[in-house]
Amino acid sequence: MSYRPTSQRSNLTIGLLSELRHLRDVIRVLVWRDQRGRYTTTLMGVVWAVAAPVLFLMTFYFLFTFVMPLAIPNYASHVFVGLVAWTWFQSTISESVGCIVGNQSLISQPRFPVAALPVASAMSNLLTLCLTLPVLMLVLLAEGSRAGLSLVTLPVILLCQLVVILAIAFLVAALNVRFRDLGYIVPILLQLFMFATPIFYDYAAVPDRARAVLALNPLVTLVQSYREVLILGEWPDWTALGLVFLGGMVVLVLTWRYFHAASADFLEEV
Amino acid sequence: MRPALHVADLGKAFRHRTGQEPRSFRRWVENGFRGASSAERFWALRHVSFDVAPGEMLGVIGRNGAGKSTLLRLLGGVMRPDEGQIETSAPVNGLLELNTGMHPDLTGRENIIVNGVLAGLLRKEVEERVDRIIDFAELAEFIDDPVRTYSSGMRLRLGFAVAVHVDPKILLIDEVLAVGDLAFQQKCLARIEEFRARGCAIVLISHELEQVASRCDRAIWLARGELRGSGDAPDTVEAYIGSMRAETLQRSADPVEGDTGRYGAGEISVAGLEIIDRHGLPATAIDPGEPLTIRVSVKQQDSVGKWHVTVAVAREDGTQLLDMNSDTDGIDLPEMTQDRRVEIAVERLDLLPGAYRIDVGLWHPDWEYAYDYYPDAARFVVSGERGREGVLFAPRHWRVDQGEADERARNE
Secondary structure, eight states: OOOOOOOGGGOOTTOHHHHHHHHHHHHHHHHHHHHHHHOSSHHHHHHHHHHHHHHHHHHHHHIIIIISOOOOTTHHHHHHHHHHHHHHHHHHHHHHHTTTGGGHHHHTSTTOOTTHHHHHHHHHHHHHHHHHHHHHHHHHHHTTOOOOGGGGGHHHHHHHHHHHHHHHHHHHHHHHHHOTTHHHHHHHHHHHHHHTSOSSSOGGGSOHHHHHHHTTOHHHHHHHHHHIIIIIOOOOOHHHHHHHHHHHHHHHHHHHHHHHHHHTTHHHHO | OOOSEEEEEEEEEEEOOOSOSOOSHHHHHHTTSOOOOSOOEEEEEEEEEEEEOTTOEEEEEOOTTSSHHHHHHHHTTSSOOSEEEEEESSOEEEESSTTTTOOTTSBHHHHHHHHHHHTTOOHHHHHHHHHHHHHHHTOGGGTTSBGGGSOHHHHHHHHHHHHTTSOOSEEEEESGGGOSOHHHHHHHHHHHHHHHHTTOEEEEEOSOHHHHHHHOSEEEEEETTEEEEEEEHHHHHHHHHHHHHHHHHHHOSSOOSTTOOOBOOOSEEEEEEEEEOTTSSBOSEEOTTEEEEEEEEEEESSOBSSOEEEEEEEETTSOEEEEEETTTTTOOOOOBSSOEEEEEEEEEEOBOSEEEEEEEEEEOTTSSSEEEEEEEEEEEEEOSOOOOSSSBOOOOOOOOOOOHHHHHHHHO
């Protein structure tokens, strides 16, 4: 008995290149559909994209400037930079949990590249992040940001964050197909993660012992790097950022392989 | 010629859903991090081999659960076979579920782009074809309106138009041909013929045996996941129909008791039939125009998932006067895991006085065979003066023109 399972997804004769081009188009179309579905007009899009972080910003600003002063300089910028980066991470991960289970008809479509779903979610939320940039710039300018030449490293930091996001997104997307209660667990974990990320507090003020734990959170380095570049106008800590990138890549390769292996059975489990 | 699609000894096994395997993270932790044990597996498909040449259309027939959909998913590459191999000479496209990626807030034109890319085209390729697609869908006037304003027929036309502009080399079709109005259906069939003429290999799954017999070159017949027959489409269809008939007869538990004409496989059977009058009491006679409830008791031998029940009122000579069935009435009957009772309340039965009989049937969900067909299961009488011609007793009033003299007399 020949026992050679072949999957057509990898068996296409049209070649890897056109498959990649198709993947790119699928992601683009999914992002576009998602964005067009979310907002009927571009203006409303900006308003809604900005509304949530701005509300958070106002709450934190009120709390930690008037009620319990933390005495962090440029506090509005400090919080907003953290929030914008966090929102990208958080929205993508919570969307990715259900992206396979909720798209059964797409994954049963021949030639649909399933891996496009988490990626599209990450890209769509990156786009939303870009919509909040004008407001972020206003806040930064109002508080006298010293941003300068080091702004050129911003894409690098964004790339590092994308790697971290995708590494986790692939994992939760595939895992949720088998363990359906992940949809309840992930929001709780995200909440924990949020407090383990210096969004409204200052990492410098964290005691050493706690830092040992927080240092495991890649978002710490990312948020710190954004602040260094956007608020202080300094160069990011390349060692820390490099570690996040490399670590993220290693995990991404592992989770992507898990996702790929599990994807053959998605339809059976959904 | 090299086949477009070569399938050799294909097999796919599914795990039985025992309810034991952890479906949640919590259960998995509680089970001590143990996954599903090598639970029982059953072969949804096994030892299936066939070729489809370019330009050939292969029909796949068989009952529900015979493995047709599994085969399609394996061919489409969205599921992984456990045994055997599939070799394809080109990417496989599907005409399976239409409108998978459609977003109601996007316009028809935008949805064409989305659906086209999701169906396997590059964005550039869809953009080149967009005008032809709009033309085909006959939606030019509405194409820039959001799809949520479309009727369901318009959406289907849009979905189909996109799907048939992918220019496939290998195409899988699942039932969808039965949608839309007749004219559009013809257009789609013509389009599929066009593909075929251009050398596209087609695999068609259909319950419409007629269609398979007339359109396909060859057919394969699946039963319980295995190949029961293959060959020329009309021959295979005929063999399949023949076996279905034989099966109904063969399954009949007690062949023919006397000459009642009762037959069926007997997984579930009619245990009793009662006629209830307007007072809620069992009756053997009602008055014309009175309500009538027919209560069927169904006995369960083996459990049966879906099923249909038919109840017909007939004259003593067998002429059916009223045929009621749960399928066309859209009634979803619960699974037969226990004995059940079904009641049909007929609001009024306007039949002429006389004697009538009731035929009851319990049927396989696809109407393939009878679990129990029980003609003349009960009789009842509509009381009144008999012997009139006709069938119906219509409630009525007479009005007769009395002439002018009488009219005036009455008015005074």
